Structures are given as structure tokens and as C-alpha cells.
Amino acid sequence: MRPGELAAACLAAALASAGAAAQTTAPPKAAICAACHGEGGRATIALNPVLAGQTARYLYLQLRDFQEGRRSDPQMSPMAKDLTRDEMRELADWFAKQKPPLQAFKVDAAKARLGKAKADETLCTMCHLGGFLGQNEIPRVAGQNYDYIVKQLADFKARRRTNDAGNMTSVSNTLSDTDIENLAHYLVGL
Secondary structure (H helix, E strand, C coil): CCHHHHHHHHHHHHHCCCCCCCCCCCCCCCCHHHHCHHHCCCCCCCCCCCCCCCCHHHHHHHHHHHHHHCCCCHHHHHHHHCHHHHHHHHHHHHCCCCCCCCCCCCCCCHHHHHHHHHHHHHHCCCHHCHHCCCCCCECCCCCHHHHHHHHHHHHHHHCCCCCCCHHHHHHHCCCCCCHHHHHHHHHHHH
8 A cells, every 4th residue: 555545544444433423524514513512423411402413304493493493592593593404404414424422321231121111102213213323304303312202201391491382392392300310311312
């Protein structure tokens, strides 16, 4: 191997071992996202969602909802405000192709068992699918950040978040605070 080829091979191996995604060229606007959502959408801030591996359709719709005011957040609403539809699609497609991180959160096994029982009782997999990998406009919640899961379920329950056509609002109204905590332990561990 020539020196240039060796350097390229080393770089490729380093990227692969660091969990680089199948698509390595990030859209230009992805650099802005990294400040809150982490490199490649692998959020390390507990209240921020992991975007890596999320369904592209869901990501696109959330960006559009932030832009059009159907969903509001002090950080995200201004970020989405000036995105074009093409930029939103490009970001959504790229983040969907990224590999989600392994979670460092310490799952309480007893709470996770109770969370699984609650998820089975409320038929969560009817929308989020087995493994909670999501589909189309239904998000992947497997391996999502614990604090983010708790906040979103609480926001749906309190109707602070309503861009769900009522499905999550209805389900979350049946959940106690303990149920939400248990579900979060279950989901973060998947």
C-alpha cells in the first residue's frame, strides 16, 4: 500500500471504529445540530433527544412542526424557523442513517420490568412497533435518553405537547408519574 492509500485506509478504519454512520458526509446544517444533539445525533445532554437512528419521516415532521408552531421549544423553534423543506428532509434523512449510541444510563431492572408490563398493557408496540424502533411518523423510542422520555411523556400528559393527533395525549393520561419513570427505565435500556 502506498502512503496515501495507507492514510486513507487508517482514516476509514478510525471512522468505522468510532461508530461513524453509513453516510459520512453530513449536511451543512448538521454542525449546528451537534451543539445540542451531539455528534451524529448521539445526544449526550440528557434532556435532548437522540436523533441518530430516528425515523426520517418523524424527524422531518418534528422540524416542520417546530417551524410552523405546532410544537414549541425555546431552543428548537428558532433553529427550525429558517430551514427550507429540502434542508429539513436532508437533515432528517442523514440523522436517520446514523447509528444510535449505547446508553450510559444505569437502568433499574425492577423499574424496567414494571415499565415493560405497562408498555404491554397500553399496547405501545401497536404504534412504536416491536423493539420500539418506530415507523414513519412514529418515533423510535428504544435507547432514547431517560430524561427526554420522562419530559415528553409528562408534556403529553399535561398537554404542553400536542402535535400528536391526540394519540400520545390519550395514552399518557392513563400513566402515573411512577408509570412514566418505569417506562423510561424500560425504553432507555432497549
